[in-house]
Amino acid sequence: NQDQLGRAMQKSLQTKILIGRVLVITGDISSSLFNSALQAVLLVREKAITKGEATDGIKLAHQKNICLEQALFEMGSFKTPAVGSLKLAELMRMASLISESELAECMEIELFKNKPFGQVLREQGLATDELLEAAVMLQGSVAGGELKAYQAAEAMRLIAKENMLPENAINKVMQRARTNEEIRLGELLIEACVLTRDSVRMTPEVIELVR
Numbered sequence: 001n002q003d004q005l006g007r008a009m010q011k012s013l014q015t016k017i018l019i020g021r022v023l024v025i026t027g028d029i030s031s032s033l034f035n036s037a038l039q040a041v042l043l044v045r046e047k048a049i050t051k052g053e054a055t056d057g058i059k060l061a062h063q064k065n066i067c068l069e070q071a072l073f074e075m076g077s078f079k080t081p082a083v084g085s086l087k088l089a090e091l092m093r094m095a096s097l098i099s100e101s102e103l104a105e106c107m108e109i110e111l112f113k114n115k116p117f118g119q120v121l122r123e124q125g126l127a128t129d130e131l132l133e134a135a136v137m138l139q140g141s142v143a144g145g146e147l148k149a150y151q152a153a154e155a156m157r158l159i160a161k162e163n164m165l166p167e168n169a170i171n172k173v174m175q176r177a178r179t180n181e182e183i184r185l186g187e188l189l190i191e192a193c194v195l196t197r198d199s200v201r202m203t204p205e206v207i208e209l210v211r
Contacts, residue, residue, distance in 0.1 A: 042107070
């Protein structure tokens with residue numbers, strides 16, 4: 001309500017903390033609702049939804065304790081992202097490199113201080129220049145159809161947590177995907193009685209994968 005908003009604005013001026021974070025800290029809104037509101041602002045700015053859809057989506061997300069995307073889907077207002085698109089914020093979150101609260105704080109700074117998300121991550125000490133450069137490479141691989149989003153996130157995690165070079169991380173993720181595909185294919189052939197388990201284990205392709 002207006003009283004809560006007024007108190008939050010006063011606290012924001014006193015502490016220099018953005019108003020959204022103040023509302024979460026004071027318990028006036030939950031962090032998940034705060035994230036929904038930030039995502040709604042971003043979608044409105046991108047003209048992906050209208051202001052009315054954003055308002056209704058936030059209300060429904062709050063009432064049902066669901067994410068904004070689910071609320072918009074139930075409303076019939078959700079638009080599927082373009083194939084091959086992967087935002088930096090999504091990549092960082094999928095890779096578990098930032099928490100929900102960190103994501104919300106960075107998004108608020110991005111939106112209301114008009115800073116690129118990568119710059120915000122750097123300033124907040126959440127990403128190095130090298131990691132951001134790797135993220136650009138991975139986003140390009142997703143856009144080019146070479147990697148799926150979850151594979152890019154896995155590679156990003158390897159780069160950040162195990163200090164792998166981007167090329168090595170991508171190769172490791174792709175090799176793991178090929179191994180899983182070979183295992184699934186082999187199991188299907190065995191269950192169909194086309195091949196025996198021993199023959200599948202000894203194929204040149206499998207031998208090459210397990211070397």
